[in-house]
Amino acid sequence: MATKGILQAMVFALVFIILSTHQACGEEDCYRDKKLVLHNCKSDIAVATQYVPPSLDSKCCHTVQESKIVCVCRTLAREDEGRLRISAFKLASVAKDCGKPVPSGNNCGSMDPLLFILLKNVHLHLVSNY
Numbered sequence: 001m002a003t004k005g006i007l008q009a010m011v012f013a014l015v016f017i018i019l020s021t022h023q024a025c026g027e028e029d030c031y032r033d034k035k036l037v038l039h040n041c042k043s044d045i046a047v048a049t050q051y052v053p054p055s056l057d058s059k060c061c062h063t064v065q066e067s068k069i070v071c072v073c074r075t076l077a078r079e080d081e082g083r084l085r086i087s088a089f090k091l092a093s094v095a096k097d098c099g100k101p102v103p104s105g106n107n108c109g110s111m112d113p114l115l116f117i118l119l120k121n122v123h124l125h126l127v128s129n130y
Helices: 002-020 031-040 059-066 069-075 078-084 088-097 113-128
Strands: none
Touching: 031 059, 031 069, 059 088, 069 088
C-alpha cells in the first residue's frame, strides 16, 4: 500500500514539474543575431535620425539577410529600444528594404502587430507620393 502511495506522489510530482517548466525552453535562440543586427544597423535604426533605406550591399543589409529577423523582432524589448535609442519600426523597415520583410501580424519590439500594419501602410503611402 505504501508503494502505491509513493508511486502516485512521484507521478503527481512529475506532472507538476512538466507543467510548471518555463516555456522559454522551446524558444528559438537568436540573441547573437539580434546583437549583430542592432550593432551593424545602429545608424539605420536610430531614433534621432531620418529613415534612409540602406543599400542592399551594406553591412546592415547583409547582416539582416543572414539573420532570423522575425526572431530578432520578437525578442526586441522596449528596454532595448529605450536604452539603445533605436526604433522598432525602422528595424522592420530596414528588414523590408533589405529583402527580408517581417511578415504582417508579427511583433517587432514594442510595436503592436496592428499598429505595425497601420504604420507600414502610412509609410508606403508617404513614399509613393514622392
